[in-house]
Amino acid sequence: MKVTMVVVLYKLKPEESKTFRTLTQIMNSTSNPFKDIELILYDNSPDKHDFTPPQHEGIHMTYYHDPRNLGIATAYNHAWSVAKGNHSQWLLLLDHDTELTQEYFHSILSLDNIPENVVAVVPKINSENTMISPVYSHSLRPLKDERPTPGIQDKPVMAINSGAFVSVQFLNEINGFNEDFALDYLDHWLFYKIYEKNRKVYLVDVELEHELSVLxxxxxxxxxxxxxxxxxxxxxxxxxxxxxxxxxxxxxxxxxxxxxxxxxxxxxxxxxxxxxxx
Known part of the structure; x- marks a missing residue:
């Protein structure tokens, strides 16, 4: 399975990003799960960092600096374009402050026989001891309601961008990410489109920690x-x-x-x- 991954950085060196640090630990481990992976470090910082992508077996890494800081939608669309060019089936979205685990990667990269109507795979996301993603999207106060359980989500859900594994074919269908939502509510829009198009989301039974400052x-x-x-x-x-x-x-x-x-x-x-x- 060919996968493109994108980590969006802002005013952080790659080595200072929790996402990249934990990803590097996994890449350096004896049970490295990566095969045929394209990793893009998309840096929205004002100044370019002095960074040379290291070499790791099973993963090709590039660093791309964009001082315009047009938000995550532009970064994701760049990664979507790369994913189309290298014939990836899936695009993995990552912010700079998610703590990644081997269990998470083994879960998503080993998924077989995913139903055709499933166009996004997401983990459970915790922030400060609260499960913040995914949540049911019928309410304005979803953190007060019950949480989805692992498996295919028939009822509409919304998940945060970071950690979401999205079908490139589906992104082609909706013409990529809506840049009207340059930073905020892009995740709401994406998962709204998934259910509007009668597709589904699959929740894997793994947990990640993510820092969500807007709380x-x-x-x-x-x-x-x-x-x-x-x-x-x-x-x-x-x-x-x-x-x-x-x-x-x-x-x-x-x-x-x-x-x-x-x-x-x-x-x-x-x-x-x-x-x-x-």
């Missing part, structure tokens, strides 16, 4: 929060339209909570502005 307002800048709001509004206005009324109500509740608990009140005011714009 904590103290670690989110005003500019970053504005970007998240832009993408939220786009998604619920133009795609998941059935949840738009509930989303508007959620914005009102979020504003009140932010006024009480978030130190930077500009974040709350941005929420209020979006509420009145809908």
């Amino acid at each position: 904590d307002y103290s670690r989110v800048s005003l500019q970053r929060y504005q970007s998240i709001l832009d993408s939220e509004v786009n998604f619920y206005q133009n795609f998941k339209k059935d949840l738009l009324p509930k989303y508007r109500t959620q914005l009102a509740k979020r504003f009140l909570k932010q006024m009480l608990t978030v130190k930077n009140k500009e974040i709350a005011m941005q929420t209020l502005k979006r509420f009145f714009s809908l």
Whole structure:
């Protein structure tokens, strides 16, 4: 099985990325699971890092620097183009802050007889002792609901980008990644498209740790929060339209909570502005 992998970096040397460090440990292990893998390190940092890709059996690694910092959608589309060119069946998406394991790679790279309607394979993702992915996508507060169990997901789910194993043929069908979601809500859009096209997601019974800073307002800048709001509004206005009324109500509740608990009140005011714009 030919696979292309992409790790998106930002303001980090490859060696400083948790994803790349744990990936390197796996590549250097005696039970290296990789065969016929194309690995792209896509660096959105302002300055190019002095990095020479090491050589490892079963894996070809390239470093690509893009100072424009156009987000992860552009990086993923570059990797999709490479995957098409080298006839990969699957594209593996990775952020720079996911802790990878041998168990995870052995699970996804050894999958056989995947049903044709399954176009994405995902692991369980934990952040700070909470399973954050995948979640059922019928709710605006999925972390309050039950979580999916391993196997084919008949009910629509959403999974975060990092760790997702996506069919290149399906990406060809939907013309790659939507660059209107340059950074935020790209995962929501992708998994929405999967179920819109009557395809399925398979959840493997392995867990990965991932740092998700957007769960904590103290670690989110005003500019970053504005970007998240832009993408939220786009998604619920133009795609998941059935949840738009509930989303508007959620914005009102979020504003009140932010006024009480978030130190930077500009974040709350941005929420209020979006509420009145809908």
